[in-house]
Amino acid sequence: MQLQLSREPRLVGPDGTVHVLAPLDGALLAWLAIEGPTPRARLADLLWPGKDEPGARNSLRQRLFQLHRRLEVALVEGSATLALARGVAHDLEEADSVLGEASVEGLPPGEFTQWLALQRARRHSRLRTALAELADMAEAAHDWNDAVMHARELISLDPLSEDAHRRLMRLHYLSGDRAAALLAFDACERMLKDEVGAAPSDETLALLRTLEAAGSSAALPVAVARTPVALKRPPRLVGRGAAWDTLLTSWQSGRVAVITGEGGMGKSRLLADFTRARSGDTAGLVVCGARPGDERVPYASFSRLLRALPAEIVQAAPASARRELARLLPEWGEPSRAAAGEPDEERRVRLFNAAAAVLGGGMDRGPGLIFDDLHFIDAASLELLGYVIGARPHHWILATRRAEAPPALQAWLGELGASEQVDVVALLPLASQEVAELVDSLELPGTGAVETATQLWQHSGGNPLLVLELVKAAWLPDGPERRAVGVNLQRLVGDRIARLSPLAVRLARCAAIAAPDFSIRLAAQVLGVRSIELADAYAELEAAQVLADDAFVHDLIHDAARASVPLPVARELHAEVARHLEGQACEPARIAHHWERARCWPEAGRAFRAAARRSGDLGRAHEQGTLLADAARCFELGQCVNEQFESVIERASVLCDQMLFQPARAALEQAKGLARPGEQALRVMSAQAELLNLSCELDAAVELAEQGLPAARRAGREDLELRFAVSAATALAELRRAPDAVALLQPYAALAQRQTDPSQRWLYWHSLGLCLDYAGRLKESLPAWEASCEIAAAHERDDLRWQSFSCMAATWSKLGQLRKAIDLYATAEQLARDVEAGAPRQWMMTAMRAHRLRDLGDLAAALPLLDEALQVFTREQMPVECASVEHRLAQLYQQLGQPERAMRLLSVERPNLPPGLRTMRQVHRADVAGDMGHDGLPMLREALLQLPDPDDIYHRMATLFATRWVPAEEGEALAIDLARWAHARERLGLALAAHVRAASCALSRDAADRAAPHAEAALSLADEYRPDSFYFPELWLVAARVAGALGRPDLAERHVADAMRWIRETCRVPAPFRTSFLERNPVNSALVLLDSERGRRRPRAAAPDTA
Missing domain, CATH: 1.25.40.10 (Tetratricopeptide repeat domain)
Structure with a gap:
């Protein structure tokens, strides 16, 4: 048996049978072939570095078992030490490579990758x-x-x-x-x-x-006359002195320069000479550009820029940034994973910040960056380029043909041109005397006459490239006489190619069609020849200055060469190129382009769908939708109705995710017209129900989902029936009909368990947990959350598991179990970080954890977390999340005795907030106004009227705040009703706070006998629960006052002692706020006074722990 490990790993059996091996199996066998016998534990750690020792050893054992079962032969032997089995040979002794030259994707990261390199x-x-x-x-x-x-x-x-x-x-x-x-x-x-x-x-x-x-060498026997060297690269840069000076000034002042001009004006030559002159000025000089065809592939142009970066800059970049950019450049390592359901905007922000970190770091000021042919840039790269230039505006030079720029680039260039930090360098056609100077510099016999230069200027319009092409045409042995002729560039290049040998003509046409994916390997396959047979033809094209380094010497030359290919030939070439590229891991968008030009519609449709998936993976939803529309169009032209339907309904889903409801509706109407009765029609209905949910047309969503349920049941499509049930239940819960939602979902438990797709099972239990929570059946929601967690864990779906932990934490918070909630939030945060769920999502959980830390008295930990969360949400322009954090911070500042700071936060206007949040903002303002000595009661009453539904949680939270400020009689009634409501819905932390306020109001009415049961109920609940959005020591203050009113001073003293112990020992306060915490927090100041009045022999309120 022979192992072939120098290229793609495979096993050749004694009978010649070839078995292709997986990359990981190849890695294992290559290590043993080169390094020899290796301890099993060492191999396990090498191949599975991300797992603990038992997990890695188990993975190795399973891998060897599966390899033996598939090949029916043992390639590895040994127990504690593993080695290649006797009789297994390999080809690595004299091989020039190991496992080919492909990227390390699919191979173990870390030490193995370094060893392989x-x-x-x-x-x-x-x-x-x-x-x-x-x-x-x-x-x-x-x-x-x-x-x-x-x-x-x-x-x-x-x-x-x-x-x-x-x-x-x-x-x-x-x-x-x-x-x-x-x-x-x-x-x-x-x-x-x-x-x-x-x-x-x-x-x-x-x-x-x-x-x-x-001197010029003697003529060599080549197929065409050699072009003079001066024509290939004129010795002097003519007519560009002013442009050079502007460019130099811009560079030296660290500004952005934009070079514009039509094709052939010499932008690339100017950049090349300037680059050579300035190469020592910065920490590095990176030169690259966009290419024809980039516009079809998201981030194609910017990926080329990243690949051009010096290794030291890449290595100096943060590891998290490199992982993020590995989504574009697989050779940079294991890419970050997007969390399920993560918004495209969050993925885009992470990618953009990573690019800015890489380009702005690694050196003092980063490298100088020169980007040519900007008019070919793809839309995604343009967005990223604009972001990075904004973050790092120094030492950028851009070059483009302004007239050929797409609208988005035109608009961006207009914005750049209006900036004071940008210099625009416009290259204009050469004047007549400058053309004469250029021709003179060539030092070619017979070209220096004034009349010749004048003719060249008249026929070329002063375009330097066309001037040189006209001169070049005159030098061809069978070309026109040595004078300028009135022909265009396309004709000149076409004539030049036509004079070449037949194979060189075929090669030029192949290159014109295949660009930018042209290679000798591709040409050999498409033209049906061996690579060596193309050597002379390629040399002809180089000598004729058509090709250089597998690319056309200028994109205008490429345009002319492509135009010279007859249409029937071009179609056949496009098809051949597409077939080759499909086996080369090429960008599917470019493959689709070739199939489309070949009019092979089904193949084009499939490639467009693959390109759409690629765009979706990169978070480019807009391009994804466009590519799916292209796929649908191609399938329609190919009369592939089923494939057209799949493309259209997938596009509708993408549009829904973007909240583009009108085009999504149009796409679903199109899908409805294409759908066959039965399964496809049901899928359209399900997608329409989900769209109605997203667009908050909840009644219509319920109606449509309820129509779909029996239809899916009759069709035997349990997966669609479950989706209809989830859609209906979600809408019912949002309509405050949570009991109906629960009644609808609960019978589907067995059906959900039968689903083979784990995400479907997870979605069912996740949705049921939410509905039970909304219905006030908090303890019953916990098994649903746990079931969703178990499903996610069993399938290693941490992107789902963190969402379940986060929701479960919210439920435990409502139950009054704040410590358990904090632990769950911390777990969810860690999982979200592991899957790189995006900073905004992570900070949402951090803010919730900080909220609970505050309620438990850890103010020192909560304050910086909430501060940073507010900064993140402000930067990401998330006003709803900003408002939520401001409310929590305002309460924290109230507890620190800083109502002025709280009011400053709440004074920020936040229009268009959801009703509940808008009401609570007004409630918080009223509460803080009261602490500042103002009358906030009218504002509070107005807020209560905004949400009159007594079962709305925001209404109930508002009543808790109101009990501080309304007349005692009204406050007692509100608090008693709130306590009853909270007990019925298992919100025992809220019930505790309501009992405290009921006792306080009753005591204010000299009814200590009515206050006592509420104080006792609150104290009893405090053994296990903690209140939400309520300062906990208020419990002991009210209980002490009730005990004092009932003539039980000893009990009152115990309550004060408990309160002061919590303030001194449990509560952690930021050092700058120690004094205001004790003296300006109304509950604390009252407790300190009571403590003093009881005649305790100790210093007044020793300072609490500080951060």
Whole structure:
């Protein structure tokens, strides 16, 4: 048996049968093949670094068992120490690589990945040494063809090696091909600019000067006349002095520069020369650009920029930022996971902040960043680029064709141009005398006459690229006479390609159709030839200055080459290219483009759907919806009705998630027209019910879901029946018909348990928990939450589990079990961080935990958490969450004896809040106004009228606050009714607070006998429960006063002692607020006074613990 581990891992059996191995199995076997026998525990830790020791050992045991069962042969043997089984051979002894050159996706992160990189590097080094020796031997023998071949192999092995590029330059020069040597320098310079972000070294530039000083070499036997080097790269930059000066000033002042001009004006040449001149000015220089085809792939352009970053900047970036950006660049490691249901905006914010962190860090001021051909940028990259430039505005240079920019880019450029921090550098056509200067600089015989330059200027309009193309056309052996001719660029390039050999013409057409995914490998497959057979054809295209480094020398040349391909040929080529790219892990959006151009509609539709999934994974919901519309259109053209339906209904779901209700309705109407009776029609109904829920058309949602329930039941579709039940119950709960919602959902427990999709089972128990909670059946909701947690844990769905823990914590809070709630919130926060659920969601839970910490007396811990939560929600522009945190902070400041700070928070206007939150904001303002000595009662009464429903929790919380300020008779009645209501709904913390207020109001009416049972009830509840949004020592203050009124001073003293012990020992207070906490908190000041009056022999209220 032979293991093939140098490329894609596979096993070749004795009979020649080939078994492809999974990446993880390949990793295990490659380690044993190279490192030899290894302890089992060491292997388990290496391959499963994220698990604890028992979990890792179990995973290894299961992996070996499954491998043996699938292959029916043992590849690994041993117990405590594992090794390759006897008789198993492998190919890694002399191989040039290990597990191929693919990315490490699917392989264990951490130590194994580092080991694999080291193994690959060692083998590459060995191969480089061998190739260099072969090239040296061929050079010594003056076998230039063989020497050049080995030099090209060195570049293929290590494209970023400047030494390899310089070797090729030297060999071309020594072989007498000076032009090829200069082209090799151009390729080297472009590589350093695009991939490394650096300028050529002094050694390379010295070699270039030798080439430029050398005379023209003798003609070589190539298929076409060689283009003069001066035409390939004019020796001087003509007519751009003012632009250079503006660019230099902008760069030196750290501003953003935008170079604009139509195609061929020399933007890229200006950038190249400026980059070479300024390469030592910053901590690094990153040069890249957008390319044709980027517009179809979200983040394609920005991903290219990130790949161009120097390694030291990437390594200096925070690990969390690298994980986030690994969603775009898999080679950066294991990407972060988006939580289920996480809004696209949260994912977008995390991605944007990560990009800003990477580009702004790693060096003192970050690298200089130059971005060319901005007009090809995709919409997602444009948004990200704008964000990053706003966060890091220094040393940016952008170049674009303004007239060809899409509307979004036009608008953004307009905003940039209006900024005082941006310089716009407009490149205009050359004047007549500048064209003459350019032609003179070429030093070509017969081109320097004034009349020739005038003709060139007239026919080119001063476009530098067209000037050079016209001159180049005159130099072709069978071209027009050596004078300017009135033809356009497309015609010139078409004529130039037509003069090439047949294979070179085919190669040029293939490249034109395949760009930007063109490669020699692709061309060989599409054209049906071996790669080596394309060498001469490629050399022709390089010499004709059509291609360089697998790309067209200019996108205008690409446009002209593409236009030269006859339409029937283009369609066939598009289909061939698409077939090749499907096996190359290419971006599906580009594959879809090729199938669409080939008019292969079903294939195009499937590729567009794959592209939509990719956009969804990146949080680009807008592009996802557009791509699904493209898929539906292609399926319609291909008469694939079922696939069209699937695309349309998926698009409706995406639009719903974006809250784009009108287009979602339109999509569902289209789906309804396509749906077959039965299952598809039911799916449309279910989606419509969910849409009605989201758009708060709750009555209509209930009606439609109730229609769908029996229809799904008749069709035998239990999954759809469950979805209808959840939709109806959700709407009923929001309509304050929670008992009806519970009655509807509870019978579906067995059906939910039969669902194979764990997320369906989780959704049922999660929804039931919410409905029971809304119905006031709090203890009954706990088993539902626990069931949802167990389902999520069993399937390792932490993205669901944290949501269950968070909701369960809220239920325990309502039950008065605040300590348990705090622990659950902390667990939920940790799980949310692990799945990177997004900062806003994490801070929602943190704010709730801080709220409960405050109620338990840990004010020192709660204050900074609430402060930071408010900053996060303010930054993320989340007004509802801001209001919630402000209310909790206001109560905290009241307890600290700082009502003025509380009022400042509540004075911020928050329009368009939900009714309950709007009412509570007014209640809090009234309560704080009372603490400040103002009359807040009218405001409080107005707030109570806003939510008159006595079963509304916001109404009930408002009545608790009202009991402080309304007349005692009214307050007692409100408190007694609230206590009764809270007991009936298991809100025992709220019941405790209501009993305290009932006792206080009764005592104010000199009715100590009526106050006593309420005080006793509150004290009894306090043994197990704690109140919500209520200052706990008020319990002991009221109980002490009741005991005193009943003639029980000893009991009163015990209550005061308990209160003071809590204030001194349990409560933690931020140091700056110690005095106001004791003296300006009305409950504390009253307790301190009582404590003093009881004649206790100790200092007045020792300071509480501080943070």
